[in-house]
Amino acid sequence: IARSCGFIVPTLRRGNAFGDAPASGVKKLKIATLKGCSTKYHFVVLQDERRRVFTEDEDIFSFDNCEVLRIVVGPLDVNCYVVWDKETLSAFIVDPGGDASIVADEVKRRGLNIKYVINTHGHFDHIGANAEIKTITGAATAIHGLDAPLLQTASVQSSFFGLNVDAQPEPDVALEDGEILNAGAIEISIIHTPGHTRGGISIYLEDDGVLFTG
Helix, strand or coil: CCCECCECCCCCCCCECCECCCCCCCCCCCECCCCCCCCCCCEEEECHHHCCCCCCCCCEEECCCEEEEEEEECCCCEEEEEEEECCCCEEEEECCCCCHHHHHHHHHHHCCEEEEEECCCCCHHHHCCHHHHHHHHCCEEEEECCCHHHHHHHHHHHHCCCCCCCCCCCCCEEECCCCEEEECCEEEEEEECCCCCCCCEEEEEHHHCEEECC
């Protein structure tokens, strides 16, 4: 997967600063040709027949089967996403890096049932609210097995930025490349995309042609 229209999509490579984790998640995904794309969002719409243009002002996105809410969280202003099945309101959260109460309020306001908290990688700014969201929603936490050890080092990581983020609990699910999770009718495909970290993943919703790159 390469850079396309301003969306920063991780390049899959063998060997990186974090070790020699193989790029096992290489897949033939067709990136749509989009105009006016913004790097503000870390997901991209795949498939030409579903192409659309996103603007800087959008925070909620509607697709055939799901809705996606973007919330900027934490001291480093990281994108967190709440994704839910339109019919069942079964949902998952991507990268709750902080501001658990804000995310939880949005979940409650929409009556969502959160099944999973999924981390695209284990850096503190993407995992910082895992424990609080899990406590509030009862969701299972999920991260690639190679990044699971980073959950316990969140405090050390954040200290380099003059911040204090608590260590996060062990994941309920240690993800692997090719694993499939479900939230209602949403099929969540896990693609191992090492590079930024050894256990970095992308999250692919094939039915709606959406890829979260983290």
